[in-house]
Amino acid sequence: xxxxxxxxxxDGIGPEIIEQGIKACKAIGKRFNHxxxxxxxxxxxxxxxxxGNPFPDETxxxxxxxxxxxxxxxxxxxxxxxPKAKVRPEQGLLAMRKKLGLYANVRPVTxxxxxxxKSPIRRHLIEGVDFMVIRELTGGLYFGKPQGRSEDGNxxxxxxxxxxxxxxxxxxxxxxxxxxxDKRLTVVDKANVLASSRLWREVSADVAKEYPKLKxxxxxxxxxxxxxxxxxxxxxxxxTENLFGDILTDxxxxxxxxxxxxxxxxxxxxxxxxxxxxxxxxxxxxxxxxNPLATILSVAMMFEYEFxxxxxxxxxxEAVKKSMAENYVTEDLIAGNPRSTSEVGDWIAAExxx
Ligand code: IPM
Ligand code: MG
Numbered sequence: 001x002x003x004x005x006x007x008x009x010x011d012g013i014g015p016e017i018i019e020q021g022i023k024a025c026k027a028i029g030k031r032f033n034h035x036x037x038x039x040x041x042x043x044x045x046x047x048x049x050x051x052g053n054p055f056p057d058e059t060x061x062x063x064x065x066x067x068x069x070x071x072x073x074x075x076x077x078x079x080x081x082x083p084k085a086k087v088r089p090e091q092g093l094l095a096m097r098k099k100l101g102l103y104a105n106v107r108p109v110t111x112x113x114x115x116x117x118k119s120p121i122r123r124h125l126i127e128g129v130d131f132m133v134i135r136e137l138t139g140g141l142y143f144g145k146p147q148g149r150s151e152d153g154n155x156x157x158x159x160x161x162x163x164x165x166x167x168x169x170x171x172x173x174x175x176x177x178x179x180x181x182d183k184r185l186t187v188v189d190k191a192n193v194l195a196s197s198r199l200w201r202e203v204s205a206d207v208a209k210e211y212p213k214l215k216x217x218x219x220x221x222x223x224x225x226x227x228x229x230x231x232x233x234x235x236x237x238x239x240t241e242n243l244f245g246d247i248l249t250d251x252x253x254x255x256x257x258x259x260x261x262x263x264x265x266x267x268x269x270x271x272x273x274x275x276x277x278x279x280x281x282x283x284x285x286x287x288x289x290x291n292p293l294a295t296i297l298s299v300a301m302m303f304e305y306e307f308x309x310x311x312x313x314x315x316x317x318e319a320v321k322k323s324m325a326e327n328y329v330t331e332d333l334i335a336g337n338p339r340s341t342s343e344v345g346d347w348i349a350a351e352x353x354x
Contacts, residue, residue, distance in 0.1 A: 135245025
C-alpha cells in the first residue's frame with residue numbers, strides 16, 4: 001500500500017515522541033512492504049512563532065491531502081501563564097478538530113500484564129481492564145457559544161450545547177464500537193443537573209432502539225469518575241461530552257500505570273488524526289526522557305483504524321508489550337536504569353523488523 005502521512009509534531013515533547021512513532025512506521029513499511037510518504041506541518045505554539053496562527057491553512061491543506069495525520073502535542077507554559085494572550089496554542093488543536101470534522105475521539109484503556117504493579121490501583125481491581133472512552137470532540141463546553149467575558153470583565157461564561165444531530169452521530173459511532181466488543185455502552189452525563197445531558201439521554205435511548213442487541217446504561221459523570229477507579233474492569237464502551245471525556249481519560253490513564261501509555265484516534269468527516277493523550281509535558285522538552293509508547297501505540301491505531309492493516313498494528317503492539325516485559329522503558333515506568341525516548345524508539349523499530 002502507498003500511505004501518505006501528515007506529521008504534526010507540535011510543542012513540548014511532541015517532536016521527540018513523534019520521531020519515535022515515525023521510526024515504528026518506517027519499520028512497518030519495510031517489513032510489510034508499504035511505501036510511506038511523510039510530510040511535516042506546523043501546529044500549536046510552533047506555528048504561532050512561525051506565522052501567528054496555531055493552525056495555518058497550509059497545515060490544514062496538508063492534513064486534507066493526506067491519508068492520516070500523526071500528531072504529537074500542543075501547549076506551551078509561556079501561554080499557560082498569560083491569561084491575556086490573544087492567540088493560544090490550544091486553539092490550533094481545537095481548530096484542527098473542528099476543521100477536519102473530528103467529532104469522535106477514541107481512547108482505549110487497557111492494562112499491560114507486565115506493568116500491573118506500576119499502577120497505584122491494586123492489582124485485583126485492574127487485571128483485565130479493557131474499555132474504551134469515546135469522547136465527543138467538536139461540541140460541548142469546548143465550543144459552545146456564547147463564550148467570553150462581560151463588558152466590565154468581571155464575569156466569564158462558557159456554554160454547553162449539543163444538537164440532536166451531534167449526539168446521534170457520536171452515540172451511533174460508540175454503539176458500533178460496542179457491537180464489535182462486549183455490546184455494552186455506558187452513556188456518561190450529568191442529567192440530574194444539565195439540560196444538555198437530558199437531551200443526550202433522550203437521543204441515546206432513541207439510538208439504542210436501532211441496536212436491539214446493545215445493552216445501554218446511563219451514569220452520572222461524578223459517579224463514573226469514581227467507578228473508573230473502583231471497578232474499572234466492568235466497563236466496555238463509554239461515550240460522553242467533550243470536557244467530561246477529557247477529564248475521565250486523564251483519570252483512566254492512571255489505571256495503566258503511566259499517562260505516557262494511552263493512545264487515541266480522532267475520527268470524523270475527513271482525514272483522521274492519531275495522537276497520544278498526554279499533552280506537551282513541557283518540563284521534559286528536549287530531555288529525551290518522555291515515554292514514546294502512547295505515540296507508538298497511536299501509530300498502531302492508525303494502521304488498524306485507518307488502513308485496516310491488522311497484522312501491522314499487531315506487530316507494533318507486540319513490540320511495545322515486549323519492551324515493557326523486558327523493562328526497556330522510560331523513567332516513568334521504571335525506577336532504576338531507565339532508557340531514553342530515542343532508545344525505546346530504536347528498540348521498538350528493531351523489534352518490529354526482527
Ligand atoms: C487532550 C488535551 C487537549 C484537550 C488540550 C491540549 C487542549 O488535554 O487532547 O485531551 O483538552 O482536548
Ligand atoms: Mg486532555
